[in-house]
């Protein structure tokens with residue numbers, strides 16, 4: 535019996551709360567707080583209609599640490615699940631320390647004025663969480679999240695060492711819009727326009743954004759162009775799988791997406807520094823977000839599948855030499871929408887957020903301090919993926935990736 539407080543009423547928060555309400559044996563009391571309380575109320579109404587479970591709702595600006603601390607002291611949850619934006623991570627961690635509550639999120643902290651994903655700021659909280667006897671679990675979405683659990687499962691069951699790792703993220707969904715992003719546009723565009731970085735021989739190698747492109751034939755989607763880019767799990771995987779010679783992250787983008795993004799970038803609309811407009815300071819990327827479709831609005835029209843997985847090559851556990859395994863999940867946008875009212879990009883993040891929260895609340899994953907998902911036993915998490923809508927498959931490939 536445990537009480538959870540989710541902060542953030544976007545697509546990911548919506549899926550996580552729906553899935554928690556489908557598992558009341560773990561989440562016996564659910565509260566949802568966000569900046570715009572009407573979004574919490576709309577999610578609570580959908581959850582009540584679909585599952586019969588009541589979700590308590592609250593308004594909060596999570597950038598206000600004192601107000602968030604007060605909310606935690608009033609609600610007294612066993613765990614805070616932060617599904618707001620990466621900018622709020624440290625403030626919510628501070629409020630958890632003030633109120634003595636465990637913490638979890640799906641995206642690492644990023645300063646609002648610097649497009650720089652790094653775990654260092656959150657890792658610096660380790661001693662404070664440890665001294666308070668509290669646990670913080672970082673990055674329990676799909677990527678980061680499931681992709682790291684996949685790697686650790688391969689290391690536990692198939693490979694003694696991982697020599698090379700490639701994470702392949704394909705969204706084969708079509709939302710019918712000329713240009714839209716499937717999760718928060720500001721976060722998505724900051725991520726995609728940042729220089730690519732991959733791990734090679736003990737260091738990160740930087741290359742221009744979208745500079746490396748390969749074609750890959752994705753099951754249930756077809757052949758797609760994918761681009762090498764930086765993604766935050768590369769940092770934690772490099773730390774917790776130190777033998778890796780190389781680790782890369784790839785994401786598919788259609789030609790239309792690239793065309794629009796290139797123009798927006800060339801004209802300065804993706805800038806994150808403020809500019810003056812009619813006597814008011816505006817950040818072009820934040821203005822762009824305001825005119826793009828809300829990711830949540832894409833749910834009813836998105837068709838197709840996502841296919842996200844890891845290809846790992848290394849020494850087989852059974853001593854049979856070097857082997858390559860491909861482990862992945864395929865998720866259908868329309869099925870995700872029918873179940874929770876959200877498309878598959880929110881679904882594939884919200885379900886692992888629910889599962890990570892379940893790992894903490896049931897004590898299957900336990901610790902005092904700040905932890906990444908690679909530090910725990912992958913098996914109970916992998917079992918829950920199969921049981922709660924994100925089944926996975928693993929196969930041996932005849933050879934490593936040819937590039």
Ligand code: NDP
Pocket residue numbers: 541542543544545546547567568569570573594595596597617618619620622640641673674675676677678679716717718721829830879880882883
């Ligand atoms: P959305 O933009 O749809 O939702 C974010 C929500 O957080 C909104 O309801 C927003 O409120 C709320 N919020 C923003 N700022 C504050 C604040 N200061 N105080 C309280 N609430 C606030 O984003 P998504 O649902 O798509 O993504 C949620 C998180 O999940 C992000 O951190 C994202 O990076 C992460 N993510 C992780 C993935 C993974 O695989 N690991 C994949 C996809 C997303 P309002 O409605 O008022 O704007």
